[in-house]
Amino acid sequence: MIKAIIFDAEGVIIDTEPMWDRAQEEFLRRRGIAYDRKDIKHSLSGKSQAEAVEIIKAKYQLAGDNQALANERRELVRRQLEERVEFMPGFREFFERIRPKYRTAVATAMPEDLLAIVDARLGLSKLFAGHVYSLMAVGYRSKPNPDIFLHAANRLGVPPENCVVIEDAPHGVEAARRAGMKSIGLATTYDRQTLSRADVIVNAFEQIDLAAL
Numbered sequence: 001m002i003k004a005i006i007f008d009a010e011g012v013i014i015d016t017e018p019m020w021d022r023a024q025e026e027f028l029r030r031r032g033i034a035y036d037r038k039d040i041k042h043s044l045s046g047k048s049q050a051e052a053v054e055i056i057k058a059k060y061q062l063a064g065d066n067q068a069l070a071n072e073r074r075e076l077v078r079r080q081l082e083e084r085v086e087f088m089p090g091f092r093e094f095f096e097r098i099r100p101k102y103r104t105a106v107a108t109a110m111p112e113d114l115l116a117i118v119d120a121r122l123g124l125s126k127l128f129a130g131h132v133y134s135l136m137a138v139g140y141r142s143k144p145n146p147d148i149f150l151h152a153a154n155r156l157g158v159p160p161e162n163c164v165v166i167e168d169a170p171h172g173v174e175a176a177r178r179a180g181m182k183s184i185g186l187a188t189t190y191d192r193q194t195l196s197r198a199d200v201i202v203n204a205f206e207q208i209d210l211a212a213l
Contacts, residue, residue: 023076046143090205146179
């Protein structure tokens with residue numbers, strides 16, 4: 001029986017994935033490199049900033065200080081967040097429908113400083129009664145490691161087998177599987193084939209049928 005729903009944040013609750021695409025495009029453009037979304041984005045989703053920079057440096061044979069590069073990428077996204085950030089289509093309606101029946105939490109790899117901007121603008125902490133967790137809570141062990149989902153379940157007081165995760169990225173789907181949780185793949189950022197290991201795949205929140213799990 002499902003007792004808790006754990007949401008990824010970016011691409012699930014908040015519409016930030018296009019911001020990361022624009023940031024990545026500009027970051028690489030400054031170095032004379034074209035951004036091929038299909039080639040690298042799946043490798044970066046769910047990773048910490050430090051891990052993302054390592055992946056980018058290896059992929060494009062870049063030099064430079066890791067912290068400086070991470071700060072540069074993050075600043076490109078920060079500027080966009082400060083101008084505008086919105087909920088994903090259908091999220092609020094779905095959340096209001098399930099909130100009376102299930103415990104809920106957010107488990108995200110979003111950097112804490114950027115998450116704070118989103119929280120201030122959209123009130124995530126209030127919406128989720130304080131159950132908003134970033135990788136900092138688990139020593140930055142990123143997805144597909146299950147730590148962030150297990151931490152959220154523990155704080156909710158719900159066994160993993162009674163949790164379902166809503167994710168938009170393959171690393172997140174795999175993290176849910178390793179945590180012993182069911183997963184719903186939301187095909188907002190990646191196509192259905194990329195999310196094929198999810199228990200259920202939908203194109204939008206209104207298609208989610210929790211009874212199917």
